Amino acid sequence: MTVDDQVAATAAMSREQRDQFERDGYLVIRGALSEDEVASYTDALDRVYAVEEAAGRLAVDGSMHKLGAVANCPEAVGLIDHPNTFPLVWSILGWNIHIYHSHLDVHPQITIAKPYRFEWHQDGGRQNRELETDPRPRLSVKIAYWLSDVSEPGRGNFKVVPGSHVRNRIDGPPRRDVEWPEPAGSVEVCAGPGDAVLFDRRLWHTRTRNRSAFMRKGIFFAYSHRWSYGRDENDELLASTRFAGFSPIQRQLLGAKLATDGQVPGDHQWGHYPETTPLHGFLKRNGLLDPAYPPLRP
Numbered sequence: 001m002t003v004d005d006q007v008a009a010t011a012a013m014s015r016e017q018r019d020q021f022e023r024d025g026y027l028v029i030r031g032a033l034s035e036d037e038v039a040s041y042t043d044a045l046d047r048v049y050a051v052e053e054a055a056g057r058l059a060v061d062g063s064m065h066k067l068g069a070v071a072n073c074p075e076a077v078g079l080i081d082h083p084n085t086f087p088l089v090w091s092i093l094g095w096n097i098h099i100y101h102s103h104l105d106v107h108p109q110i111t112i113a114k115p116y117r118f119e120w121h122q123d124g125g126r127q128n129r130e131l132e133t134d135p136r137p138r139l140s141v142k143i144a145y146w147l148s149d150v151s152e153p154g155r156g157n158f159k160v161v162p163g164s165h166v167r168n169r170i171d172g173p174p175r176r177d178v179e180w181p182e183p184a185g186s187v188e189v190c191a192g193p194g195d196a197v198l199f200d201r202r203l204w205h206t207r208t209r210n211r212s213a214f215m216r217k218g219i220f221f222a223y224s225h226r227w228s229y230g231r232d233e234n235d236e237l238l239a240s241t242r243f244a245g246f247s248p249i250q251r252q253l254l255g256a257k258l259a260t261d262g263q264v265p266g267d268h269q270w271g272h273y274p275e276t277t278p279l280h281g282f283l284k285r286n287g288l289l290d291p292a293y294p295p296l297r298p
């Protein structure tokens, strides 16, 4: 199997995929979504965009970058544990995970003059100041689902420096508004509608400006361990009847309070209750726990 092939629904990440991910810091999953899925997730994203536009909440360039993907677009829930991508996530992070950050993105062609900004970054904010190791620990991975065609550069592609996830620093300007050469070895990741990109949060990356006539559309989900604090605000979603209809794994990923036998709820996030952690149950039933890999240890 090549690393671009779809992952079987209940199979762990292959050795080849893991080697490529560890080497490059990212993987492209071609055809993660079917054409029908691309069409229905695009419709759902377009509806959110139309609401934001009507409410005057788009950026001046007409773009939308809306945090809390499922809270703001519940129809996107099927992406969070999608069989073609989610096995890659638990294969790396294990079963005690949630989505700590997510966003819905629509970026039209740039038609206004925008001042220069060096947008290269690693994810995780202060994690990159407050952790003392070199390289810093991975802590989270993110999936970008492409709904528009970014198969050629210039369409607002995701741009990365392959292999840079093990480097705490890249060469950059003293201030973000100072023009600076693009990092050596950086590449625009080309992907078609329905492709997904899995990346290590430490990978140095940036969004690029959309200079094409294609409306750039994507949905992003970042996964981390449940003991790390989530950035998405899901309280309203958690209280909704819609949430009650999601699957147990989806509810875990979105931050549901899970049964703790009367102990303090925070203990659950620490992984003290594998038996009431839905992803643990799923992996156990399917023989996918792995005593040799600590995050997947029963």
Ligand SMILES: O=C(O)CCC(=O)C(=O)O
Residues within 6 Å of the ligand: 105, 123, 142, 156, 157, 158, 159, 205, 206, 207, 208, 220
């Ligand atoms: O939109 C993109 O291409 C990049 C998004 C990004 O920088 C991020 O997810 O951290």
